[in-house]
Amino acid sequence: MESNNSILIKYLSQPLSADERDELLKWRALSSENQTLFSEASKLHLLNEYKNRNTVAETTLALSRIQRKIHRNKTRYSLRNIIKYAAVIVLTVGLSLFAWERLSAEKYTTIVVAENESVKKVHLADGTSIWLSESSELRIPKSFSADNRKVLIKGKAFFDVHKNPESPFLVSSSFLNVKVTGTSFDLFVDEDKKQVETILVSGKIILQDTDGKDVYGMSPGERVSYDSETNQFTIKTVDANTLTAWHLDQITFENATLREIVNKLSLIYDVNINLESKRLAERRYRYVINREETLKEVLDILSYLAPIKYRIEDNEVFIAE
Template sequence: MKEHLSIELLERYINGECTDDEATLVKQWYQSFEQDADYTSALNASQQKALEEKIYNSILKNIDVVNNQEIPAIHKGNTTWLWVGAVAAMLLIALMIGLYRQANRRHKEEIAGDQQNMVAITNNSHRIYKSKLPDGSTVWLNPNSQLKYPKVFAASSRVVLMSGECFFEVTKNPDCPFIINSHSIITKVWGTSFRVRDNEQSNEADVAVVTGKVSVSIKTKQSISNTRLNIENGDVMLYPHQKAVYSAHDHTLKPIVKSDESPLKIWNHEDLLFDNKLVRDIIPALNARYKTHIVVANEKLNHYMLNADFTGFNLPDVLEALNKSLSIDYEIKNNTIELK
């Protein structure tokens, strides 16, 4: 069996872009057809002659010069099989290259099509951004976070890509698993609400569950391709009030039995009713209920009055309501929320 040559090498050879060593390799492969008649065993003598005469000059024109070096002259008299075999081989190469280019073009078109069918969200603001997914799930993106998802989810799985910090409330559908592909970890959703933090700038990633359950695994080629809702060796299953932390330093994923749950309180759905209350009276109530730290950067905001029913609201929804009703903006600075 002849030595295998890549399509890329043969294409560079035909285009005259080979190095000297590559050209020598192709010439040796080309000349090896002297003892091989397999390509033309179905042709009779007259057909072989016609084929040889038809492409003889074409071969000399297209492949006899590579890096200014000529292929040694081949005498037609005693090497008919060499020429016929080589001609057929070059025709096969041309066909293979054509198919390769066609597949390449199709692959690029598929990628372009995939990009057109994807929704990409980047939160460059200082606020939390809320997004509704095609299946009815909701995602809140913290500042400097990114999310990508298809306009229409596949029938077999719902796969999204994220970077940064996002909180998910996922619509249940056991027949169509919800899977989050982030920088270091893969999170599979078995329940409803949880937070994922994972980005390229950090040496750690974590998942914390508020309700329901999720499984977390270290990102590998195998975990990316596995879209089934099952538990693999090394996966960590998490339930409410549990957390798993991935460390890039030692490439480990560990469950945390006891962790500070205060930062997750902002995602609790609380029932709050304010009947003509001043903002200065509302803020302490929000801080107490959501275990957070809200401050007023503009004193005049304290005198704004609010009449609102925040039944079933988490804190980001409350802040969004304040923005729409009283035009109060906010900015997240570390663990502090500034109203302004």
């Protein structure tokens, strides 16, 4: 394992390999001081400005500011080692004092939806509504600035943004930003894979790089997938309403085969569904599932749409014509 803080410096300055990510986790677990320093430093990934001011001097000042904050919380860390390793890395951290000061000055409320937790709806003071999926995190400032409304997101969220041309709504992530005036759209930021997927339902949004430069203006019905490691965009026309129905706690099937529908039901209700007719399996339907409905209620509704009969035996469901 690399000594002292060099793996933290690498983490802040460049993508890590799988082995280096394991090393970082081991380093973080060595002490409470390491955990605190990592937590404070990693917050800067949520800001864009730190990538623009990447001199060793500014890196040193920014890390010094972090160190003083930790010391105020009665922890101890060797700033000398941080500065030493920052100086020898050819690609400097790019951790700007400006970015840290901005993060420190702004007061945020953080909303976290745990794994397996139901969808959480958040109402903002400006009239915007946001639905958060499980394993997602939203950071909202205590108050918006006069010229923009900026939030930060990890995970999956659906946005219904209140229109205000004089104050654009900005969604910031580690890899891509979204500029909005008044729009509804779906955004999924996958921190592990370093990918972002955006689906526009209505209005217009502009995708921006982490420097705030416009990259692509989306139109309704488009899905844009972005891979930050390859810097590649993939654009596809999709049924936006169907793909974003999750925020209503619904699952919508549009022109789906009965096989596709029952496979999804198997996962939702943790049962084994046996579809006993191959011809029936290939028939296509439009079908909406409300998650609060029981399996029997769902199958009853399905039996009105399709020429099926079903029976439930313990954890097995049998469907026939």
